[in-house]
Amino acid sequence: MTAPLHRPRPGTPDTQQAMRRRNLSRVLHTVAAEGPLSRAAVAQHIGLTRAAVSTLVDELTRAGFLEELGPQRPGGVGRPGTALTVSGRGPAGLGAEVGVDHLAVCAVDLRGAVRARAQRRVDNRGRAPKPVLAELTLLVRQVSAEAQAMGLRPAGLAVAVPGLVGRDTRTVVRAPNLDWHDTDVATLLPSDVPLTVDNEANFGALAELWLADGAPADFLHVSAEIGIGAALVVDGQLLRGTRGFAGELGHVPVRPEGPACPCGGRGCLEQYAGEGAVLRAAGIAPGPDRVSLLAERAAAGDATTRKALRGAGTALGIALTGAVNLLDPRAVVLGGALSRLAPWLLPPLEKELNRRRAAPADGVLVSGLGPDGPLLGAAHSVVRGVLDDPVGAVG
Amino acid sequence: MTAPLHRPRPGTPDTQQAMRRRNLSRVLHTVAAEGPLSRAAVAQHIGLTRAAVSTLVDELTRAGFLEELGPQRPGGVGRPGTALTVSGRGPAGLGAEVGVDHLAVCAVDLRGAVRARAQRRVDNRGRAPKPVLAELTLLVRQVSAEAQAMGLRPAGLAVAVPGLVGRDTRTVVRAPNLDWHDTDVATLLPSDVPLTVDNEANFGALAELWLADGAPADFLHVSAEIGIGAALVVDGQLLRGTRGFAGELGHVPVRPEGPACPCGGRGCLEQYAGEGAVLRAAGIAPGPDRVSLLAERAAAGDATTRKALRGAGTALGIALTGAVNLLDPRAVVLGGALSRLAPWLLPPLEKELNRRRAAPADGVLVSGLGPDGPLLGAAHSVVRGVLDDPVGAVG
Incomplete structure (x- = not known):
């Protein structure tokens, strides 16, 4: 059982709370990108005192974002630090893709590893949103259950579609190759985790940015x-x-x-x-x-x-x-x-x-990345959201 | 004589000092956009306590960015607050334009008013950078002297040119209509204030954004x-x-x-x-x-x-x-x-x-804004720089 991070009121101005929230994210991003790292190494990376970093690390560890790996470099000089790594059992990102010729879903953990995956070849040309998204929902539930069985907590679902998506990140305004128009896909997808829908080219580009x-x-x-x-x-x-x-x-x-x-x-x-x-x-x-x-x-x-x-x-x-x-x-x-x-x-x-x-x-x-780009970009967008604001990611 | 704002070391992480620096900017922006305002009104606008705002305001007033106008709304209920306004004698932005058919310079104060201006019609087609910028420098010195006689302190000079400018903001990479190529214009312009050179279309767009x-x-x-x-x-x-x-x-x-x-x-x-x-x-x-x-x-x-x-x-x-x-x-x-x-x-x-x-x-x-856009955009870019980071603007 993990202790939730304290969440400040929304719209809080630039105060201690907002600073703490940003610093929690900086610690988490640093360990995700550079870990395993000792507390001292994290402090050095982000330019805060070791005491300040320890407080932040303790909070992130209690909340299930970080794990301690035991002493690091035991042969080194001085008292060994405990190595920190992002959790392989904490929050996970669910990514899904509605392709013209296929449906796919995967779960990615905070370390960036694909932990579960399901896909199906299906001709979606001209198919109505309802049966397509019902089929996608089954795949999402299957992958989500697999992830949870491994101790992961799905923190959100991001869905890539081959069409224009409104800035509400839930309405497919135009997907000519599916023949969908002004479709609010959020009502046809699982509602138990935060949902984002975006164009497949956008997620493909983000995958390139983050993974290549x-x-x-x-x-x-x-x-x-x-x-x-x-x-x-x-x-x-x-x-x-x-x-x-x-x-x-x-x-x-x-x-x-x-x-x-x-x-x-x-x-x-x-x-x-x-x-x-x-x-x-x-x-x-x-x-x-x-x-x-x-x-x-x-x-x-x-x-x-x-x-x-x-x-x-x-x-x-x-x-x-x-x-x-x-x-x-x-x-x-x-x-x-x-x-x-x-x-x-x-x-x-x-x-x-x-x-x-x-x-x-x-x-x-x-x-x-080839054709996997959009699916990976979708799942990683959820993971990045957690790293960017661990406080906000606590359900 | 004004008291300079305390400047933290460069590269300072997200600490109290960085927070103070951002909050000084938020106070200054709020008064510039909404003023005259009492301290209490500023506090309400930006969501900080009145005590915190008072400290920031005192610092900005001592450094010459803000002025007190005397009691505001004397007929109101309770003790009247002192109305604050951005200074009409503090820092100013110098904007200059090298046109194909003209040269122009102006000085804009923190309130956004054009306080001094000079221009000259001249055919710059195919003229070498040196005589053009020597002529521009004379106009800059003239406008700068006029501004200083009014108690303004030029905080920077921004120059609009009809060509591509490198990201170093000083090299004109290509200005076909002047026939300038890879010209480091910074060496040919006054060096007593920070200098930025940019494309005239960029400054025109910024003028539109800020002034229209x-x-x-x-x-x-x-x-x-x-x-x-x-x-x-x-x-x-x-x-x-x-x-x-x-x-x-x-x-x-x-x-x-x-x-x-x-x-x-x-x-x-x-x-x-x-x-x-x-x-x-x-x-x-x-x-x-x-x-x-x-x-x-x-x-x-x-x-x-x-x-x-x-x-x-x-x-x-x-x-x-x-x-x-x-x-x-x-x-x-x-x-x-x-x-x-x-x-x-x-x-x-x-x-x-x-x-x-x-x-x-x-x-x-x-x-x-018509043809004045780039010149105004240049001068206002300096003013915005001061509002964005008053600590950095103190010479």
Whole structure:
């Protein structure tokens, strides 16, 4: 049984209580990032006295966020400190993903380890929200039960969806490939933990930021499943836009009088580089997992497929020229399905950026997380929320 | 003579000293925005005790940031409080602008009033940095002396330039219309106060944010002198980009195979809506203050001029469709020279945004600050710096 952290009144101004709350988070973040660490090492890291840190550590240990591992470096000089680590049995983040072709759920502990996972291949195109989210809820309950059996306490559920999500983080405003519109998904999902819903490109970008080795803190993350989405990370923060709609790279005009797009525009990037357009150009009928088929044919040297991907890469390069000019990101990162097609998309894409003098400082990178990015980003967003404010995370 | 505020060591962690520093800023901001206010009213506004606020106020008064106006509302109930106001004799911000056709300098006090101002019409096209900045320095010294004669202490100098500025805030990386490249302007400007150099579009956007009635906290500010620049404000903060180059709207591709642009690209927005392109389309030779001539001819109903502006508005609409899709700003604001041409640019621009379903929530607005925006934004940036950290502003 853990002792809850004391929670101050909401809206408290910048006082001792607010300072304590921030310092609890700094201790927890430090141990999560650098641990195992002794109390003295934590004090040195964050520049507080050892006495102040001990009080904070005791509180976090009692509340189940930190664990003591026993003496550290017993061969060292002087009295050994007790090594601290974030708890492998404390709060956990639940992440879920509604894909066009699949559903997935995982639980991640404060150490960042995936402790439980479930997924199911299912064609969600045009399926109503209710049966899809009922099926997702079953997977959430299964993973949550597994996590609890390991002593973890789910601290929140974050759900990635392939569409625009309102700033209320619960309404899917538009998910064209599911055919969902203005859907309040919160009412159709478990209500026993705090819930956040966000665009899959946003969670994919956050996963890149938090999990990829050496990821820059400023980048434009471009991903695709059926449509093309992007997410902009600035100084380690997502830029969401006023209505939560930022990152609609797929509807940037590439050729202003080009083909009509279902969005109402003409010549949008999706008309050249969306899955539908690429499959049409490659002479492949739509269906599940067409990205694998495109990759296979391109790898086998099929000229039509390669030409289709070249056209998509060129269009991506034109749209990204505009984005790089507007945003000056350190890098562009290709994630999701695009990462699998990178060998064929990248050369024409970079050619356009270079001839238009719009190459970002660190160039165009390919995500190592692949299609798992959004799911991991969702689960880790809950974990980060706990590290950022352990007081607020106590139910 | 004023008593300097106590300055803690740099890099101090989140301690009493850091909290005091933030609370001094909160008191000063509150009085600047809402004053005159009694100590009790300040305490209520920021949620600290009256005793804590009194200590902070005394310190700010002794250091010359606040002034006491004498008893407030003498007819009220109870003992009257002393009304506080920010000082009209304390620190001041110096703003300067290097325009293609002019130089200007002003001094703004903590109350936001312009207290001294000097400007000169001069054709700076292709002039070397040294004589231009020597001339600007004379104007800075003149305005600074006037301000000091009124009891003001210049706390910093901010200089707006029509070009890209590095994140060091002193190097003009590229200012094509002046023909300056990689110019460290700090060495050519007065060194007796802290100096910041920034792009004119950035300062124009900040002026809009800070000075315009009801300005949103999220908007894309588009301005033009000769080239076309933009600045993005997100949650009340400028998005600068990794290298400080964000906002290059002028080089977003509008028609990817359009005319070659000096930047190295093709079909960039400036090839359709930059001053040179519009003058060419209108059959007007380049020269100083051509914007007035364009506005006069368009107002007189000249068909060629109107057609040229219609083409520019359409191209702006296409480029802004991409920007709105990527950034989801609350509004697009046309500032600088564009504000004077708005009656003719706005209809085709809005037509493009609407037919491509990319209208921002609050639509396209026209700045009321006109060509003064960048100069005012520069001076106010210094004033805001003082309000944000009065301890740091003490020389």
